[in-house]
Amino acid sequence: MPGPGQPATPSDECDVIIVGGGIHGVASAYFLAQKGRRVILLERDDCGRCASGVNAGGVRTLGRKLAEIPLSLASSQLWRTLDFLHGFDGAFVQTGQIKVAESERDMLILQERCELLAARGFQHEKLIDRQLVRAIVPAIAPHVQGALWVSTDGFAFPYLIVQTFARQARRLGADIREQSAVQSIKRKDKTWHVGTKDRIITGETLLLCAGAWTADLARLCGDSIPVTAGGLMLMVTQRVPHFINPVLGATSRGLSFKQFANGTVVIGGALECEADAQTNHAELDFSRLGNSARIVTDLFPFLNNISVTRAWSGLDGYAPDHTAIVGPSASQDNLYYACGFSSSGFQLGPA
Numbered sequence: 510m511p512g513p514g515q516p517a518t519p520s521d522e523c524d525v526i527i528v529g530g531g532i533h534g535v536a537s538a539y540f541l542a543q544k545g546r547r548v549i550l551l552e553r554d555d556c557g558r559c560a561s562g563v564n565a566g567g568v569r570t571l572g573r574k575l576a577e578i579p580l581s582l583a584s585s586q587l588w589r590t591l592d593f594l595h596g597f598d599g600a601f602v603q604t605g606q607i608k609v610a611e612s613e614r615d616m617l618i619l620q621e622r623c624e625l626l627a628a629r630g631f632q633h634e635k636l637i638d639r640q641l642v643r644a645i646v647p648a649i650a651p652h653v654q655g656a657l658w659v660s661t662d663g664f665a666f667p668y669l670i671v672q673t674f675a676r677q678a679r680r681l682g683a684d685i686r687e688q689s690a691v692q693s694i695k696r697k698d699k700t701w702h703v704g705t706k707d708r709i710i711t712g713e714t715l716l717l718c719a720g721a722w723t724a725d726l727a728r729l730c731g732d733s734i735p736v737t738a739g740g741l742m743l744m745v746t747q748r749v750p751h752f753i754n755p756v757l758g759a760t761s762r763g764l765s766f767k768q769f770a771n772g773t774v775v776i777g778g779a780l781e782c783e784a785d786a787q788t789n790h791a792e793l794d795f796s797r798l799g800n801s802a803r804i805v806t807d808l809f810p811f812l813n814n815i816s817v818t819r820a821w822s823g824l825d826g827y828a829p830d831h832t833a834i835v836g837p838s839a840s841q842d843n844l845y846y847a848c849g850f851s852s853s854g855f856q857l858g859p860a
Contacts, residue, residue: 529723530556531560536859550678550685561720565777570606582633594670607757609808620636699713738824745819
């Protein structure tokens with residue numbers, strides 16, 4: 510017997526077709542199925558295989574582009590209240606996120622940021638002085654003068670979060686099909702017809718959230734979306750004794766830095782590299798990785814002699830202004846996009 514919300518037999522007809530099994534696709538499938546919509550999600554590989562599975566897992570409202578802040582704050586509420594995102598090894602951990610100022614110029618930048626947000630009615634980022642920085646991160650280097658602080662931010666394990674959203678969506682009846690690359694998209698009789706290798710899926714509404722491949726899919730729909738493939742990199746160190754709780758970034762230097770419970774330190778942040786969407790390959794750039802390692806040791810000199818044990822790369826879709834493209838097509842009815850997250854989309858997924 511099928512469970513609640515599950516169809517008795519598989520069907521290629523639905524209300525909403527979703528293309529892309531990253532966090533935006535599986536979260537959309539979950540919420541649509543929760544509302545009783547029939548959903549079929551098509552993923553070319555495995556859910557969470559690309560950007561949603563290789564990013565640093567930052568759950569960050571801190572430092573968002575102004576246009577993204579309302580969506581980011583709405584997502585923050587969901588991260589904190591969705592029960593299934595808590596209580597397992599990949600769960601959201603509310604450690605806070607902090608962006609440190611290493612100079613007087615950095616402090617002015619952070620002050621201006623707070624004033625800009627206040628003028629727009631946002632109060633979630635707090636400017637703190639060097640004493641409070643050291644209370645939050647006692648091991649920080651003495652040259653740090655202050656920081657922006659968001660206590661409700663944190664991090665999670667991206668791949669496991671994607672899998673739990675997919676699992677919850679399936680329980681509500683969403684049909685998630687992996688290894689189902691899209692080969693054709695056509696609009697006929699006010700219905701979308703999406704072809705895979707051996708099936709034609711039909712639905713009233715189409716959502717494209719396929720990361721670096723979204724622009725190619727948009728062209729099949731007659732749209733031009735300014736999203737290009739880009740690579741992002743991360744590295745992880747050997748285990749060291751616990752020394753930091755929040756996720757840490759720097760004001761004038763690209764950095765995203767956290768320590769897991771097992772003692773390893775994950776380093777990322779603005780670590781972009783060359784990428785090829787056709788081959789699904791992003792090339793590690795060891796000079797950029799080395800530069801990030803030097804930023805870390807500037808802020809935590811005692812880490813100078815620890816070893817980097819692993820580095821990896823993945824692909825994401827980048828918008829020209831690095832601001833997400835979310836919303837309806839300007840030319841096609843019942844066509845929606847969620848793309849161009851530019852290596853900063855993980856936190857936005859639930860909303």
